[in-house]
Amino acid sequence: MITFSNISKIYENHAAVKDINLQINKGELVFVTGASGAGKTTLLKLVYVAEKPDTGSIVIAGYNTSTLKEKSIPFLRRNIGVVFQDFKLLSNKTVYDNIALALRIRGVQEGEIKNRVSNALKLVNLRHRSESYPLTLSGGEQQRVTIARAIVDEPTVLLADEPTGNLDSGNARSIMDIFREINAKGTTIMIATHNHDLFRNTGLRVVQLEEGRLIGETVG
Amino acid sequence: MITFSNISKIYENHAAVKDINLQINKGELVFVTGASGAGKTTLLKLVYVAEKPDTGSIVIAGYNTSTLKEKSIPFLRRNIGVVFQDFKLLSNKTVYDNIALALRIRGVQEGEIKNRVSNALKLVNLRHRSESYPLTLSGGEQQRVTIARAIVDEPTVLLADEPTGNLDSGNARSIMDIFREINAKGTTIMIATHNHDLFRNTGLRVVQLEEGRLIGETVG
Amino acid sequence: MMYLLGLAIKSILREKWINLLTSITIGFSLLILSMTIFTVYNIEGVSDKLPEKFTIMVYLKDDLSSDEIIKAQSQVEGKELVKEVLYISKEKAFSELKSNLKGSAFVLEGIEDNPLSPSFEVKIKKELFSVEKVESLIDILQDEPYVEDIDYGRGFLDFVHSFRTAMRAVGIFFTLLIVFAIIFVIYSTVKILFYRRKDEIETYKLLGATAGFIRAPFLIEGGVIGFLGGLFGIAESYAFYYVIVRLGHNIPLIGFMDFPVQFFAVLPVVGLMLGLFGTIFALGRIRF
């Protein structure tokens, strides 16, 4: 599904990600771990084409992101749900509208949007806050809204960047349950996290980064 | 040092914090824990007067925050260092200027600012990024800048809200070391966190919140 | 589509300060445009009325018979440009001179022999009036055998002509200046709104929005701002007209000025077009 070949990304003569070779198959759930600044976020950004690699190529579902026409980028992104590390919620829209936006952009009808958004909100346990604005939510609540937005369109690929950084262990567990359920339905998932509890004893692939390099792969 | 008496904070007929009675002594280090939305952040906001309580009173170093003159609020805040859960870094200023701002506001001379900022950056291991802008930093790096800003003026009170949410265990441990060191020098510290690893086996006070209420106090 | 419209309206209300500011600026610019049109229009209007007052005095030879005079009159009347020809006999000219001298008319009392010439007072057709045509007519008349002399306001005619030309040039200059100013103002406003929502737009892109989806609300907003600017322009123009006509009521020249309402009715449409134009410029190409 996603193939990284010889990927490097260099910022101001400092490599955020270097010589990465990685193959993620359709329907897999893979963890990416590493210390602060190891390159986890950068690796995910390369997948949803927020950055382009300086060397190497990434192929997603047959499309090479480096040679993709600019006009096609929106359509590639519509197949990828992203839980951003910094949430990227729009503070002038309610929780409902923030999540609905992902569907409106895709041209989904309002009637259907209503159903899907309320389902997503139920999953993350925030149905009662649908009319609140992001800045009136607690950190963990905001994070869960971001997660709801990422999964609301049942994407082919889900990228989750530190999705439980602001969540207590109870909430973290229920989010992981949601991810595994979506994964079971066929969505390919990459989760970047420093929280070892998330993958401990899951039997899933864990990719380790250190200063931008892939230094090993274990099973959680 | 900080006394909460019968504190409640109600948002839109929903209590974020309710009937809290809590006494924190000078030089103590206290953890506040609880699930997402339990009221940890709200409790800290009441201390640095970003919110005012609906009932009860908070007395800090002899000053009651409810009766404090508006003009005095900045001067109270200058004694309190805060690690904000959402960082609150200014994206148009470099890391250096973000940290220096805390000192410039206090009227510290530029020469002294230079020394103090570079010491703070050294503590959080980010001296090499001092000229970078926040948006070019990884999540964990941003969090460490926020911590550096909070401690740069050696405040009387330090409030840290989920200070390790974006940090791997190694970095988290070194931040905790810094906090304990500052604490040893006399700073009173409150840390809000859902990360039990932070206080496990520390022998420090841990206050537990649930839906805004104080439901117990243990020793970590 | 409904959603994008809603977005635009919300955005206009949210950014009401800057939008108000921009609309008022545009309104101001359009006011200057109005003032320019107003001035040029009135000058054209005044100089269009000139032909009614403009007459050519054709002094005839003293020794013409009445037959010759009648023939000459119908010949002059036959010219394309001529509206009417009034024959003034020697006697009539003398009595007119008397009445012009008014209080000093007694100076003429001793005179028996009328020393004046008969003449034609020639009026020009208003709709055909032009300085060039009038001058060529005079050249032709000059050569007629029955003509002694021709008198007309040559300097005046030249003045009107050059004044009109100058005012037209100033008018075009100001109009162009203002059109550019408005486009620039809308351009920079949209640019500001765009920069201001940079983060928001970034998020839109990352969620898979196409360029059209991002552009639409801005285009609507730019159009609405321009349109509102046009409405402001009308309001300000009316206010200006009101002040001028009210305060200038008893001042000659200003009293009979005219207000070309039909020009100003198109200001909102002009604003709308310029708004869209400026927005397209400001948005430029959207990169992903």
Next chain:
Amino acid sequence: MMYLLGLAIKSILREKWINLLTSITIGFSLLILSMTIFTVYNIEGVSDKLPEKFTIMVYLKDDLSSDEIIKAQSQVEGKELVKEVLYISKEKAFSELKSNLKGSAFVLEGIEDNPLSPSFEVKIKKELFSVEKVESLIDILQDEPYVEDIDYGRGFLDFVHSFRTAMRAVGIFFTLLIVFAIIFVIYSTVKILFYRRKDEIETYKLLGATAGFIRAPFLIEGGVIGFLGGLFGIAESYAFYYVIVRLGHNIPLIGFMDFPVQFFAVLPVVGLMLGLFGTIFALGRIRF
């Protein structure tokens, strides 16, 4: 302090679009102000020159001796308002009438007995000229025994008077309007900048900044915007003047118009003051 100045300068550069827009708007407003001052100034100038052309004709009784005439002349010359008195004898008046009649002067040929009156041509002191004073002078002269009749341009005088008053009123009206417009424009600009930096300011407050620390950069910014607006205003005013004088070179009335440079030199200062004023309004009270 140096730091706050630096902040303000950075902010001005960062928000260059909106600042440019605002400065240009202010410049535009000041241009209208200039045009108003320009017009009023020139009308005052033209009407100040009127007294030089303004004369009162005092017709004397026909039967005065030369002694009486000399006495009368020195009496009129003694009036405060009078600059000079020119005696025009019957004979001189007659020859002037002749030359005025020009081609038709032969009508006077038979007249032996000069029917005209002698008169004084009274010129008024320019610096004391006012419609009211002139009228009271005429009232006094009317009652003198040697005066037959007095002739002066009453209607003209009234017209000039009311026109001047009207233009002054329009001038004051426009000036006030523009002052308010500029304050409003700066108010809304600073409001925009303020809203735009809301989060930033929130952070400042949480870090312990005082109201003064937060306000200072905005005040500097507002002042600079106003000042720049003033510079734009000067530039635009000169451009306007240039266009008017250039294109209006061969148009009478416009050719001799004057440009009060000293007025326009203060525009930047005016802009600065209005900028600070608008900013203070916009910032209002800062709450913690």
